[in-house]
Amino acid sequence: MRTVSAASGGLLQMRTRRGNDIPSSRFPELRDLTDAYGDIVLDGELVVFTGDLPDFGAVITRMRAASRRASALAEAHPATVLVFDLLRLDGVDLRARPYVERREILEGLALPEGWVVPPRFADGPATVAASMEHGIEGVVAKRLNSSYVSGRSRNWIKRRHEGVIDAIVIGWVRRSSGGISLLLAESAPGGLAYTGRCTAPAGLLAVLVPLAAASPAAAVPSPAGAVQWVRPQLQVEVTASSRGPDGRLRQPRFVRARLDQLE
Numbered sequence: 090m091r092t093v094s095a096a097s098g099g100l101l102q103m104r105t106r107r108g109n110d111i112p113s114s115r116f117p118e119l120r121d122l123t124d125a126y127g128d129i130v131l132d133g134e135l136v137v138f139t140g141d142l143p144d145f146g147a148v149i150t151r152m153r154a155a156s157r158r159a160s161a162l163a164e165a166h167p168a169t170v171l172v173f174d175l176l177r178l179d180g181v182d183l184r185a186r187p188y189v190e191r192r193e194i195l196e197g198l199a200l201p202e203g204w205v206v207p208p209r210f211a212d213g214p215a216t217v218a219a220s221m222e223h224g225i226e227g228v229v230a231k232r233l234n235s236s237y238v239s240g241r242s243r244n245w246i247k248r249r250h251e252g253v254i255d256a257i258v259i260g261w262v263r264r265s266s267g268g269i270s271l272l273l274a275e276s277a278p279g280g281l282a283y284t285g286r287c288t289a290p291a292g293l294l295a296v297l298v299p300l301a302a303a304s305p306a307a308a309v310p311s312p313a314g315a316v317q318w319v320r321p322q323l324q325v326e327v328t329a330s331s332r333g334p335d336g337r338l339r340q341p342r343f344v345r346a347r348l349d350q351l352e
Contacts, residue, residue: 090148091349094170095130095177096123103135106349111135114156118163119170121201131195131204132174132237137166142224145345146290153295171207172200173229176237184237188244191237213248221250226326226344249326253344257281258323259306261289261297262314269294271325272316273341274307281307287327287341296323296346324350 091106101123103111113120122129137147147166154162175195176184183191196206210216213230220228227249235244259281260272271289274281300319309316324347329338 090135090152091133092135092170093130093132093176094119094122096126097128099123099127111152112156115151115154115159116163116168117159118167119203122204125199125201126178128177128179130175130177131170131172132176133170133172135168135170137168144290146292149290149292149295153292168203170204172204173207173231174237187234187236188231189233217248217250226250226253250328252328254327254329254338254341255347256284256325256327256338256341257306257321258297258319258325259283259321260309260312260316260318261294262286262316263291264288267291269297270314271343272305272309272312273325273327273338274321281321282336283307283309284336285338285341287338287343289325289343289346293346296348322350323347 090111092103092111093106095102101113101120103113103116105111116135135148136143137151138144139147148168151162151166151168172195174188175191175198176182178194183194192209198206200206213228216228220226227247229245229247231245235242238244254275256273256275258271259274262270262272264270268288268291270286271293272286273284275284276282297317297319300322302318302320305312305316305318306321326344326347327338327341328344329341333339
């Protein structure tokens with residue numbers, strides 16, 4: 090989850106891209122930033138790894154868990170902030186400086202455990218190929234001479250791999266083997282069109298349950314199982330091997346939920 094994190098006066102404040110608060114009490118393992126730096130603002134991604142890859146379900150679990158479980162979860166499923174930009178340091182606003190300068194200062198910081206500056210690469214095609222090989226959804230590139238601007242900007246681009254599809258969740262079914270199955274739809278002339286199902290982490294229920302609806306937002310032929318319909322507000326990214334003649338996705342695989350669209 091994208092987060093702008095500020096340490097000041099011994100307090101850690103974390104906010105989403107849209108400015109909503111992420112309770113730092115849920116992530117006690119990240120508080121050491123306040124001991125290391127008295128005044129700093131960082132831009133990055135809040136992730137929880139399972140193996141070598143970010144685990145979306147684990148992030149949701151950490152976000153929604155009761156505060157009394159925070160310490161135990163921090164030990165079992167520690168969070169990491171992958172920091173890619175530096176906005177302020179020791180009272181100095183760095184946003185107007187070129188990214189290459191901000192990045193050099195960032196790489197020279199001694200950040201505490203849990204705050205990691207990932208490597209950067211100048212070879213775009215090789216970076217894209219490596220991310221595909223390791224199962225990462227894509228890469229982000231920034232102009233080296235660009236200043237920091239909040240929101241969308243031509244100074245940075247996101248390159249997602251081919252096959253990543255934006256879909257809308259219109260319902261879900263609990264799976265006996267664990268997890269849930271999402272019923273998906275896509276925009277079509279006249280409204281939403283059903284495009285199939287994909288398996289997703291059960292942690293996503295924390296977002297889906299409050300979106301409960303009495304009827305489906307798109308026509309679903311012969312829905313199997315006890316489908317729980319939801320309002321079409323949660324967007325997810327999925328990959329698929331291909332499409333059938335009816336437009337249905339073949340072998341759709343869950344990539345991530347766009348929680349930033351809800352915030």
